Amino acid sequence: MTHLLAMAQRLAGALIITVLLSPLVIADSSVPKPEIPKAKGDQCVEDTDYMRRNHMVTILHQRDETMRSGIRTKKHSLKNCINCHATKTESGKLSVLGDKGFCQSCHTYASVTVDCFSCHSSTPEKNADLNLKASKNNPHQAGLTYKRATDLSKKDKKALSQSVSVTITETKNNKAADNSRSGQ
Amino acid sequence: MKAIHYSVIPGNSFGYILLLGILGALTTVGMGAAYYMEHNGHIVTGMNNQIVWGIPHVFAVFLIVAASGALNVASIASVFGRSLYKPLARLSALLAIALLAGGLAVLVLDLGRPDRLIVAMTYYNFRSIFAWNIYLYTGFFVVVGVYLWMMFERRMNQFTKIAGFSAFIWRLTLTTGTGSIFGFLVARQAYDAALMAPMFIIMSFAFGLAMFLLVLIPTYAWTHRDLGDVVLERLRKLLGIFVASVLYFVLVYHLTNLYITEHHGVERFILLDGGVYTQVFWIGQMLIGGLIPLLLCLTPLGRPRPMILLASTLIVIGGIAQIYVIIVGGQAYPIEIFPGKEVTSSFFDGFTTIYQPSIPEILLGLSGIGITLLITTFAIKVLPFLPNSLADKDVDPDFTGQVDATSVSPTESAAV
Amino acid sequence: MSIGRRDFLKAGAIATTATALAPGINLIELAAARSPEQAASAVNRWGLLIDVNKCAKGCTACVDACRKENGISDEGSPTTDAQWIRKVTTKDKATGYEQAFPVMCQHCEHPPCVDVCPTGASFKRKDGIVLVDKHICIGCRYCMMACPYKARSFIHEEITDQSHNAPRGKGTVESCTLCVHKIDRGDGSTACADACVDENHKAIIFGDLKDPRSEISRQLKAQPSSQIRADLNLNTGVRYRGLS
Ligand code: SF4
Ligand code: SF4
Ligand code: SF4
Numbered sequence: 001m002t003h004l005l006a007m008a009q010r011l012a013g014a015l016i017i018t019v020l021l022s023p024l025v026i027a028d029s030s031v032p033k034p035e036i037p038k039a040k041g042d043q044c045v046e047d048t049d050y051m052r053r054n055h056m057v058t059i060l061h062q063r064d065e066t067m068r069s070g071i072r073t074k075k076h077s078l079k080n081c082i083n084c085h086a087t088k089t090e091s092g093k094l095s096v097l098g099d100k101g102f103c104q105s106c107h108t109y110a111s112v113t114v115d116c117f118s119c120h121s122s123t124p125e126k127n128a129d130l131n132l133k134a135s136k137n138n139p140h141q142a143g144l145t146y147k148r149a150t151d152l153s154k155k156d157k158k159a160l161s162q163s164v165s166v167t168i169t170e171t172k173n174n175k176a177a178d179n180s181r182s183g184q
Numbered sequence: 185m186k187a188i189h190y191s192v193i194p195g196n197s198f199g200y201i202l203l204l205g206i207l208g209a210l211t212t213v214g215m216g217a218a219y220y221m222e223h224n225g226h227i228v229t230g231m232n233n234q235i236v237w238g239i240p241h242v243f244a245v246f247l248i249v250a251a252s253g254a255l256n257v258a259s260i261a262s263v264f265g266r267s268l269y270k271p272l273a274r275l276s277a278l279l280a281i282a283l284l285a286g287g288l289a290v291l292v293l294d295l296g297r298p299d300r301l302i303v304a305m306t307y308y309n310f311r312s313i314f315a316w317n318i319y320l321y322t323g324f325f326v327v328v329g330v331y332l333w334m335m336f337e338r339r340m341n342q343f344t345k346i347a348g349f350s351a352f353i354w355r356l357t358l359t360t361g362t363g364s365i366f367g368f369l370v371a372r373q374a375y376d377a378a379l380m381a382p383m384f385i386i387m388s389f390a391f392g393l394a395m396f397l398l399v400l401i402p403t404y405a406w407t408h409r410d411l412g413d414v415v416l417e418r419l420r421k422l423l424g425i426f427v428a429s430v431l432y433f434v435l436v437y438h439l440t441n442l443y444i445t446e447h448h449g450v451e452r453f454i455l456l457d458g459g460v461y462t463q464v465f466w467i468g469q470m471l472i473g474g475l476i477p478l479l480l481c482l483t484p485l486g487r488p489r490p491m492i493l494l495a496s497t498l499i500v501i502g503g504i505a506q507i508y509v510i511i512v513g514g515q516a517y518p519i520e521i522f523p524g525k526e527v528t529s530s531f532f533d534g535f536t537t538i539y540q541p542s543i544p545e546i547l548l549g550l551s552g553i554g555i556t557l558l559i560t561t562f563a564i565k566v567l568p569f570l571p572n573s574l575a576d577k578d579v580d581p582d583f584t585g586q587v588d589a590t591s592v593s594p595t596e597s598a599a600v
Numbered sequence: 601m602s603i604g605r606r607d608f609l610k611a612g613a614i615a616t617t618a619t620a621l622a623p624g625i626n627l628i629e630l631a632a633a634r635s636p637e638q639a640a641s642a643v644n645r646w647g648l649l650i651d652v653n654k655c656a657k658g659c660t661a662c663v664d665a666c667r668k669e670n671g672i673s674d675e676g677s678p679t680t681d682a683q684w685i686r687k688v689t690t691k692d693k694a695t696g697y698e699q700a701f702p703v704m705c706q707h708c709e710h711p712p713c714v715d716v717c718p719t720g721a722s723f724k725r726k727d728g729i730v731l732v733d734k735h736i737c738i739g740c741r742y743c744m745m746a747c748p749y750k751a752r753s754f755i756h757e758e759i760t761d762q763s764h765n766a767p768r769g770k771g772t773v774e775s776c777t778l779c780v781h782k783i784d785r786g787d788g789s790t791a792c793a794d795a796c797v798d799e800n801h802k803a804i805i806f807g808d809l810k811d812p813r814s815e816i817s818r819q820l821k822a823q824p825s826s827q828i829r830a831d832l833n834l835n836t837g838v839r840y841r842g843l844s
Binding site for chain 2: 675677678679680681682683686687688689690691692693694703712714715716717718719720721736737738739740741742744745746747748749750752753754755756757758770771772773828829832
Binding site for chain 1: 726769
């Protein structure tokens, strides 16, 4: 038992050293850093630094929300990422893949497989391109395309509150959601 | 009765290396086939949207079922206290683990996304019998592993009985679980039977013992160790009883189905006009896997060792045929969405599908057997699984110098 | 409650036309439009009513529309290609009476596919839509074995050019999503139902089974309907009228 423990300790030690040394190894390597293409919008939905480290967490969270509960807010959706970050590939198609593509270039560099695009389309949505160019429809200000409940007319509100599935008590949450949608 | 001495095999002969090489090659080819299947998708197999489970599942289920049955010999020794079988317990447990490993490997490598194995381990749907089986399989490794440890470690020998008992209970549950995979498919006429689970248990006894004999006899011959006739005779008779029980269950299964009007269609299909499936049933399952081995096991005809090996081989072939009929035949018969109607559609509704397995999937299936035997062959070299001698004078508590093993004692049959 | 402007206008338009027919319908149509941040809830249960007698012989508009909407590609291999919806022709063995109608995932209330799925990839959304979470599907195909309606397909080869509406890829299982992307958008209809209306057959009605005022509920209440294999007690979300 004791020598098992000792072995585990040694293993853990080796692991820690490897992890600590890895930045040195990477810095030293001759693999060129990827050139990350510029996105269409002015600013990402979150801090660039945050996104570099945590985009997978953000997308994963949104994935489960959308898949399981049908929550389809734009902000953290994969579609939104692609709409903004797709660039022309050599074949002239817009995509986040391709050697110089936003996702692939960096993932190749970090040698992490992207599993998203075996199922998801890697190209922007049809009209997304246009929307992005016009700055007032910047996806990071998606809130513009939605009306708040408070903006509804009296008649509509009454109609809503009478209907089976909608209660206006949602307003507070929506406000928060709207705020979060209207840019950083 | 003398104390039993175990030892590793030397494992340095040309034959041993050759055997390892052949089994290694079989395994490697299977892995290659799995990679090819994953890379191209299941389009390169004969499976499709009608026959969704094919040859890999046939082999996987056979091996998993056989795994629990291979433990039988050990159970008879530990649980039912038959000391004649005690020297065989280690090998029996080893083979159980190896068979399960081989079966699971095939099952996993056939997944559409084998790369997501970690998902299968971390996401559970507790309503799924499949998910329960993942626990049962993992648990089986642990329980049998502990059991082996108790047997190997002299200090722990006292716990052998209780460990053996746990393993016995566990493997019954495991086979029930495996059988229930099919029992839960209410919509498929062929599987809609409560008899499925007990039938699988009986099948496991026969398949497991056949595999055990197929390993035991050559191993002892090739390593020049003594293997007495007493123990072999007992095992042969036991095998005969198991085969008879399987036949009995198959009979009851089909008779019950014939009693249920809505199952007439599928019964007719399997027994009469299902083409290749009917042939596999009558020739493969009933004749090769049932009647001939029965004859060999219960008459003096099968007493010579080559005959025992033949009977075991036939049972393995027949077993694979039986599972083929259950899995593939059950799917080939069109699912009855509109009872009483003739159905046609672009999606092959109402259409009997002919399944043509492709080479890669067959190789993957066979590699399951390769993995099993590879593990076994390797393990007996590194750990002392095999008794130095299984000669009659060393193992038989009532050894009189005369071979008399024409009857199987009631306790052994009770182990069924 | 916030509603996409376009959806809101559309809902309004439906409301105006509907008010003339019966007061109250407009409320229902508004209710269908859930805001993007609002989760699907058990207040609704979406379903379809398929009128077998209205379904035209030889017409495959619903099938074609589904393929287009969800990007179901034709890989040229009939036995392995996915089919989310198919036209089934039945012929009574005794009388020879023939019927043809579409069959898709029946969105069972007690779905066997969900019960057997080892990872929980097959699941039922709160609003009754049965889906496959392809992120965690391991491709074991147990759900296909369990589905009594043969509603599911396994993707046997690599797929490219997927539709934005329906991500799909090799090694996972899929089936009709009840056009969940349209429901979430508040379209209040499915591609197959729309196509059938376009062909002027109107054999497919989409709606909320839990809302007594919805078109589908009123139709179900007014006339007899049935479920396929009702004996299995799965309480399907897809109902049929005129099924002999
Ligand atoms: S029809 Fe089949 S796939 Fe659809 S919910 Fe029912 S069991 Fe599942
Ligand atoms: S194929 Fe996917 S969805 Fe179907 S049972 Fe297996 S893991 Fe679940
Ligand atoms: S509801 Fe949508 S996904 Fe389902 S069959 Fe109709 S068009 Fe296809």
